[in-house]
Amino acid sequence: MTTVRTRIAPSPTGDPHVGTAYIALFNYCFARQHGGQFILRIEDTDQVRSTRKSEEDILAALKWLQLEWDEGPDCGGPYGPYRQSERSEIYREHVQHLLDKGHAFHCFCTAERLDAVRKQQMENKQQPGYDGHCMSLSAEEVQQKLAAGEPHVIRMKVPREGKCVIKDLLREDVEIEWSQVDMQVLMKSDGLPTYHLANVVDDHLMKITHVIRGEEWINSAPKHLLLYQYFGWEAPVLCHMPLLRNADKSKLSKRKNPTSIGYYQRMGYLPEAVINYLGMMGWSMPDGNEKFSVQEMVANFDIHRVSLGGPVFDTQKLDWLNGRYLRESLSDEEFLQRYAEWALRTDALRQIVPLIKPRVERFSDVVPLAGFFFSGMPAINAESFAHKTLSAEDQLKILQFVAWRIEEIKDWKRDVLEQALVELAGKLEIKIRDFLYPLFIAIAGTAVSTSVIDSIAILGLDLSRARLRHAMQVLGGVSGKQQKKLEKDYQSLRGAAQQGEGDN
């Protein structure tokens, strides 16, 4: 019997996501249960969005949750490198092999042409996809274009008839018609592979036996299976987990929920509670016990106990669980130690000191002044927002716009933030002083406080956004209709500066 090997393959394009931890947990448990290995691979083939900072944060977050990997970019292993950006040559060789075998072809189509084709197909109510335009190019034409240095990608060929049968560990065979499968780009014009190629090549080379991943991948499984076939490799066992959901059942997103693991860390949740909670999303202990460690989960693990309905990530139960850990699992001494570790993060405190020092006369002033950096949501109600000129509606608008605006900030720095807010206030034609008022209440719980811009900068995006969201709710919330209008206003306000951004 071959050794079971599973992996988590995050893309370092943002904050460490609870969904990543969720999938990692199940891969980890499956591997450990079978005495196998769990591998961490960084999928950073998106040069534009991937960052080292994000990679470091993801590693730290998974470590915090005690999900330890046997091989990875930090600790190496026999099948490295474990960072896709360092494996370009491997992909190039493999894609060349596909080209030689006639399983892939060069494509010189422009983005404009592809958009037009897609639009046309949509109008004709067809499944949008590549129309095979460049497949008809002769070998000479291709050589000519390549010699002329024309930008191009490499696409995989896909059968036009028949269907693909996907075996999944958790469901009946899934059948997808090949006609529904697009001629996926395997190699981008920058010479780097897309997910589909890199993933298949790496999983094979790294001897991954079981691919446990989110349900969102089911539809692209045929592409992957076809690639295994083209290469003449045995495909790993596939297993698609349900997706974590927002309260409205849509896929968990940071717009509607705090999704970054860092948020839960900074809000004072214990890693053992967070991982335990993730373990009860779609899975349960055979004896029904709800408080369990990762070790206990491994000992009792059975992938078939996964239920397929997408679980709503509702933190009420996490709160209860965390409370149990705090009071049942920690001695007073341990509590003290863990609390101190959490509260006295010198890096965070160092940022706060310059803000409060000018305002204190005694150390005893510190907690009342800076307490909001360490608390959860400030204790506020609708009256907290009473203002001489701004109505609740005005304030709601400001809060929502700011929530949206700070999401777009890539370079999270105080000055960048300040500039963004000043600009936004200007466009709204509200005096900055008034504009900041609801932010003070939302963030610090009071208008008598340290600079709110600095506060947001220090709290970070997740914590700040959660407070803005909380404040909006306190102010009565925004209806779906209002939301739409606000969104429209916001878009026109942002104008050309607006740029799309992923939600994960």
Added chain:
RNA sequence: GUCCCCUUCGUCUAGAGGCCUAGGACACCUGGUUUUCAUCCAGGCAACAGGGGUUCGAAACCCCUAGGGGACGCCA
């Protein structure tokens, strides 16, 4: 629009044809303990999406409908 997946209390779930009058947990409500509050304890509210089959028997199996979600990128 096309394709795919899913569907048990508000939420997380148990349930592999008779053990189901559907169990547990969170939340909520009530009561008890507690100088208050919290904890803790006891109790309560609350669900098999709908319709057809199959079967002696269906929450479980099949079909249809509805609802929800996902995928359709030179993102992963």
